[in-house]
Amino acid sequence: METREYGFFWLVVCAVGLLFLGQGDCQNTSATGHTTASTKPEANVSVPGNFVDVTEKLGIHFKQEASPTTKKYLLEAMGSGVALLDYDNDGRLDIFFANGARIDDPTPKGTIPQKDGKKYWNRLYHQKADGTFEDVTEKAGVAGTGYSTGVAVGDYDNDGFDDLFVAGYGHSTLYHNNGDGTFTDVTAIAGVAGSGWATSAAWVDYDNDGRLDLVVARYMEWDFDDIYCGRREQGFRSYCHPDGFKPASVLLYHNDGNGKFTEVAQKAGMGKPGKGLGLAIADYDHDGWMDILLANDSIPEFLFHNKGNGTFEEVGLVSGIGLDGGGGTFAGMGVDFEDYNNDGWPDVFITDLANQKYALYTNAGDGTFDYSTFTAGLGAVTLLHSAWGVRFMDYDNDGWKDLFIVQSHVMDTIQLEEPHLRYRESPLLLRNEKGKKLLDVSAQSGGVFQQKWAARGMAIGDIDNDGKVDVVVTENNGPAWILHNETPTHNHWITLNLVGVKSNKDGIGAEIKITTADGAQYATVTTTGSYQSSSDKRVHFGLGSANAVTEAEIHWPSGIKQVLKNPHVDQILTVTEASSPAQ
Numbered sequence: 373m374e375t376r377e378y379g380f381f382w383l384v385v386c387a388v389g390l391l392f393l394g395q396g397d398c399q400n401t402s403a404t405g406h407t408t409a410s411t412k413p414e415a416n417v418s419v420p421g422n423f424v425d426v427t428e429k430l431g432i433h434f435k436q437e438a439s440p441t442t443k444k445y446l447l448e449a450m451g452s453g454v455a456l457l458d459y460d461n462d463g464r465l466d467i468f469f470a471n472g473a474r475i476d477d478p479t480p481k482g483t484i485p486q487k488d489g490k491k492y493w494n495r496l497y498h499q500k501a502d503g504t505f506e507d508v509t510e511k512a513g514v515a516g517t518g519y520s521t522g523v524a525v526g527d528y529d530n531d532g533f534d535d536l537f538v539a540g541y542g543h544s545t546l547y548h549n550n551g552d553g554t555f556t557d558v559t560a561i562a563g564v565a566g567s568g569w570a571t572s573a574a575w576v577d578y579d580n581d582g583r584l585d586l587v588v589a590r591y592m593e594w595d596f597d598d599i600y601c602g603r604r605e606q607g608f609r610s611y612c613h614p615d616g617f618k619p620a621s622v623l624l625y626h627n628d629g630n631g632k633f634t635e636v637a638q639k640a641g642m643g644k645p646g647k648g649l650g651l652a653i654a655d656y657d658h659d660g661w662m663d664i665l666l667a668n669d670s671i672p673e674f675l676f677h678n679k680g681n682g683t684f685e686e687v688g689l690v691s692g693i694g695l696d697g698g699g700g701t702f703a704g705m706g707v708d709f710e711d712y713n714n715d716g717w718p719d720v721f722i723t724d725l726a727n728q729k730y731a732l733y734t735n736a737g738d739g740t741f742d743y744s745t746f747t748a749g750l751g752a753v754t755l756l757h758s759a760w761g762v763r764f765m766d767y768d769n770d771g772w773k774d775l776f777i778v779q780s781h782v783m784d785t786i787q788l789e790e791p792h793l794r795y796r797e798s799p800l801l802l803r804n805e806k807g808k809k810l811l812d813v814s815a816q817s818g819g820v821f822q823q824k825w826a827a828r829g830m831a832i833g834d835i836d837n838d839g840k841v842d843v844v845v846t847e848n849n850g851p852a853w854i855l856h857n858e859t860p861t862h863n864h865w866i867t868l869n870l871v872g873v874k875s876n877k878d879g880i881g882a883e884i885k886i887t888t889a890d891g892a893q894y895a896t897v898t899t900t901g902s903y904q905s906s907s908d909k910r911v912h913f914g915l916g917s918a919n920a921v922t923e924a925e926i927h928w929p930s931g932i933k934q935v936l937k938n939p940h941v942d943q944i945l946t947v948t949e950a951s952s953p954a955q
Contacts, residue, residue, distance in 0.1 A: 420816035421767045421774075421801050423843065423855040430854055431504045432467070436828075437492050438849035439475035439485070442609070443598055447485075447519060447541055447569070448475055449611045449782050450591075451760070451828025451848035453904030455523040456835070457534050459512075460553055464499040465835050465908055467844060469852060470520035470538055471495065479596040484542035485519040494520050494538065498553075503836055513555050514547055516540075522829075522904035526575025526584045528627060530877040539570035539588060539904070563633050566623050569594055572651040574900035576662050577876050578640075579682055580929050583627040584876045587664055589648030590620040602785065610785050614669045619645035622666060641683040646674055650707035652901040654718035655883065656691075657739050660931070662881045665693075667704035667722050690740075693720055693733045697743035702728040703758075706830075706903035710764040711735075711894045712773045713807030716885070718896065719744075723759035723903075726781060726793050730754040732810075749809045750802075757797060758782065760903040761830025765841045769863035769914030771890055772804035778827035778845050796824035799845070817859075826850055833908025839865045839942060841912055846905075864915040864941045866924075870897055873949040874930040878909050881929040888918035915941055 438448045452470035459466050471494045473485035487493060493515040497505040509515050514536065522539035529535070533549035543565040547555035559565050569591040575584040594617050602610030621643045625633035637643050642664075650667030657663070661678035668674060672694035676684040688694035696702050706723040713719065717735035724730060732748050733741035745751055758781040764773040779797035786793045801817045802810040814821040829846040836842070840857035847853070866886065870879030882897040893913055899906045915921065924936040926947065934950045 419768050419859065419861055420803070420813040421818065422858045422860060423801075423818045423820050424858050425820050425853060426856045427852065427854045429504075431506065432497060432852060432854055433507075434469050434495050434497075434852045435491070436469070436846055436849060436852070437472040439472055440849060441475055441477035441479070443478050444601065444609050444611050445475060445479065445596055446594060446611050448472070449784075449848065450521065450571075451826075451904070452520055452846060453522045453572070453829035453902075453906070454831045454844050454846045454852065455525050455536070455899075455906035456831045456833035456844060456908045457525045457536075457899075457906065459496070459534055459549055460498070461533065463837070464501075465833050466499050467497045467505065468514070468523060468536060469495045469497075469846065470523050470829075470904070471516070473519040475519075478598060481595045481597060483596055487515065487517055490515075499835070508553070512553060513557070516545060518542055518545075521570060522572045522589075523906050524573035524575055524586070525899045525906040525909070526880060527877040528575065528584045528586070529631065530583065530872075532877060534878070537564070537573050537575070537586060539573045541569050543567065544570050544573075544588065558631065561631060563635070564625050568620050570623075571649050572900070572904050574651040574653055574664070574898075575878070575880055576653045576664065576898075576900070577881055577929050578624075578662055578664070578678060579626070580661065580931070582872070582874060582876055582930065583629050584878070584880060585627045586625040586633060587651060588623040588625070589646075589651050589666060590622060591649065591669070592620050592647050593618040603789075608785060608788055610783050610789075614647055619647050619671065621645045622648055639683075641685060642676055644674065644686050647671055648674075649705045650722070650901075650903050652707045652709035653881070653898055654709040654896045655881075656709070656718050656735060658717075662929075665707055665709050665720060667707040669703050669705065670701055672701055673704050673722060692741040692743065696728070696731055697745060702731065704731075706760045706762040706777075708762055708764050708901045710773055710896070712764055712804060714772065714891060714893050715807070716892070716894050721762060721764070721775065723762050723777060725758040726756050726786075726790075730757075730759060730777070749811065753802070753810075753812050754800075756793060757800065759800070760828045761845065761905060763830065763832045763902050763907060765832050766912065766914035767801070767841060767857055768803075768859050768861045769840065769865045769916070770861070771863075771888075771893060771914050771916040771918070772806055774804045775800075775802040775810060776830070776832065776843055777802070778825070778830045780826040780828070780848070784826075794824070796826050798822060798824060799827065820853070820855055825853070828903060829905040830902050831905045831907045833910070834867065834912060837944060839867070863917065864919055865913060866915060866921055866939065866941050867910050867912045867944045868924065869910045869944060869946045870926070871946060871948045872928065872930075873951065874932065875928045875949055879928065879949070880909065883927040884911055885925040886913050887922045887925075888915055888920065889922070890916055890918050910944065
């Protein structure tokens with residue numbers, strides 16, 4: 373969360389930034405589909421989005437309780453995440469919100485904040501058949517304890533029901549989905565309570581044994597020290613910079629297959645201390661093993677390359693994503709790991725704070741990445757902004773993954789020190805111009821892009837199964853926002869819902885390639901990414917004007933390759949892993 377003094381340096385950076393402102397029937401018997409009404413195709417053209425706030429309409433009433441104090445404890449500034457999941461397998465996405473806890477003013481060192489009252493509960497909202505939501509937190513048993521931060525969704529025991537891992541300050545919680553609408557806290561039995569300040573978490577089968585393992589990012593070694601940061605004037609006290617605290621390593625929990633996990637970070641080569649805020653996964657070098665990306669705050673970013681023998685090698689600097697284009701560190705917060713230019717290689721996007729520019733790294737296909745912020749036209753667009761949650765998503769279904777980013781500075785006093793910056797900011801929508809430029813279309817994409825939020829977490833998914841990807845956003849010490857995608861387009865689409873057999877049940881880590889007359893697209897099955905949040909595991913592809921998918925090719929974590937010929941478009945297609953490789 374690095375900030376710089378407003379002065380000559382910023383003016384030079386701004387001037388430099390401005391110079392770069394640019395921009396059929398399924399033939400596989402294991403696939404079943406839910407088809408929606410097909411619409412008339414139109415030319416494959418990109419249009420501005422139209423996202424509409426439907427929070428109140430859908431019955432969502434949630435406020436994240438940050439517990440702000442006069443002491444400016446850093447924990448109260450970082451927010452909590454959100455998850456989109458179908459916990460009862462009724463085909464409709466539900467929503468889970470992590471929440472804070474009571475922080476006293478002052479708080480003694482060594483304190484673990486508690487949820488002292490219902491307003492601090494985590495919340496689970498079940499989507500009813502009419503599309504509205506009901507609060508089932510108490511019935512489901514997921515109100516939680518402690519100060520909750522991140523959330524990760526995955527079926528760790530392969531019973532067909534997605535489980536919840538809720539990261540937290542001091543300790544985290546694993547909820548086992550009982551399959552009857554309730555969850556059981558199995559943290560102690562599973563051995564995943566952890567310690568320290570956990571942030572984002574990711575489910576990933578790193579050793580391809582068919583069971584999901586768990587990665588938990590930790591921010592740094594921090595306690596409720598009464599440290600004064602900022603100018604000693606009324607109203608100028610600020611949150612302390614992370615440089616003043618020691619880093620902390622991630623936790624890597626290997627799934628032992630008996631409901632228990634073993635922490636193996638040091639043994640697996642992931643013990644390097646960092647200041648982790650965001651996590652994402654992808655097989656960036658196509659060697660068949662999932663790699664892990666960690667967004668670090670104000671130190672080099674980490675890329676853990678999976679060596680395929682149960683161990684990792686940290687290659688952030690040598691791969692080219694450790695630093696920005698000028699060789700400097702930045703405040704890495706939210707992250708995504710997806711192929712935005714449709715060349716078959718996963719690329720990286722990392723958000724940070726104002727005066728730094730968001731970082732885009734294009735995968736060169738040889739184990740390295742090119743810093744592409746300027747060539748994609750992101751220099752001036754992002755220079756004065758700060759962001760947390762981010763995901764690549766094709767909002768207009770034109771076949772190119774766009775970027776939805778939620779923004780806010782970390783310092784609620786930033787305008788006093790740097791009058792050109794703001795604490796609360798509007799979301800940002802960047803349209804992908806065929807992998808060449810990312811153009812800001814926010815101003816034309818609905819009234820939500822004129823609102824100012826202290827946004828933190830963000831998850832994406834097709835909430836109403838209409839073929840357009842929606843967005844859920846959390847604010848720090850503020851309400852949640854459900855943004856319905858009503859972009860006026862007739863472009864086609866297809867969504868794949870994978871069910872593993874030999875692979876993990878969620879199919880997390882499977883790589884999908886779809887081919888149409890317009891070319892190929894690629895994606896990785898994952899629930900992680902963004903910031904402290906978990907998105908819909910179903911993989912959505914916009915198809916543009918193409919009214920047919922020639923082929924859908926799936927590479928499962930088990931090594932099985934499965935090919936679907938001519939699946940119908942404009943449908944959610946459930947694909948069960950084949951019993952043997954395709955010939």
